[in-house]
Amino acid sequence: EDQVTQSPEALRLQEGESSSLNCSYTVSGLRGLFWYRQDPGKGPEFLFTLYSAGEEKEKERLKATLTKKESFLHITAPKPEDSATYLCAVQAGAGSYQLTFGKGTKLSVIP
Amino acid sequence: DTAVSQTPKYLVTQMGNDKSIKCEQNLGHDTMYWYKQDSKKFLKIMFSYNNKELIINETVPNRFSPKSPDKAHLNLHINSLELGDSAVYFCASSPRIYYEQYFGPGTRLTVT
Numbered sequence: 001e002d003q004v005t006q007s008p009e010a011l012r013l014q015e016g017e018s019s020s021l022n023c024s025y026t027v028s029g030l031r032g033l034f035w036y037r038q039d040p041g042k043g044p045e046f047l048f049t050l051y052s053a054g055e056e057k058e059k060e061r062l063k064a065t066l067t068k069k070e071s072f073l074h075i076t077a078p079k080p081e082d083s084a085t086y087l088c089a090v091q092a093g094a095g096s097y098q099l100t101f102g103k104g105t106k107l108s109v110i111p
Numbered sequence: 112d113t114a115v116s117q118t119p120k121y122l123v124t125q126m127g128n129d130k131s132i133k134c135e136q137n138l139g140h141d142t143m144y145w146y147k148q149d150s151k152k153f154l155k156i157m158f159s160y161n162n163k164e165l166i167i168n169e170t171v172p173n174r175f176s177p178k179s180p181d182k183a184h185l186n187l188h189i190n191s192l193e194l195g196d197s198a199v200y201f202c203a204s205s206p207r208i209y210y211e212q213y214f215g216p217g218t219r220l221t222v223t
Binding site: 041 | 151208209214
């Protein structure tokens with residue numbers, strides 16, 4: 001069974017204090033790993049897809065990386081507007097169509 | 112323009128009632144999904160349709176029935192609502208089966 005574990009569950013940062021969120025996964029044949037951002041009362045917003053170990057993607061202050069066992073979402077010099085819950089999801093290969101989500105990391109950036 | 116829309120946004124109803132949630136996407140995507148997010152914020156797939164064909168049918172009570180009249184719409188009908196059905200239900204769509212998914216704003220269902 002596919003499993004996704006995100007850590008930490010919650011993270012408080014001062015504005016400008018860089019950090020990383022972790023997503024470790026167990027899946028039979030990874031087809032893709034997805035990062036989403038979810039604001040309170042809203043649907044998840046797509047950020048990145050990573051397909052193979054060593055791949056990196058960047059968007060503004062966010063950078064996602066992938067290894068064979070985990071993915072990191074690095075946040076550089078965060079701002080209060082980066083506060084949200086960040087969700088990681090995996091999609092297995094071999095005819096499995098669904099995403100398996102982790103429970104998320106709730107990020108709070110304090111001014 | 113809203114890409115994935117759901118109606119209603121809030122739904123409060125009594126146990127035993129039947130209700131429907133509607134979803135529409137204007138992205139031209141082939142694949143649509145229904146997810147349930149429980150009180151612990153855990154997001155779990157329920158159903159998926161690809162070109163109007165059911166491709167994911169997770170273990171959910173058969174009181175839940177999806178219907179896809181066309182590629183742009185996926186509705187969720189729930190019979191005999193129970194307290195445990197209270198959750199936020201999200202619709203999503205993706206260009207193809209294995210691509211990134213785009214979520215709607217959610218429907219908060221409260222069963223009293």
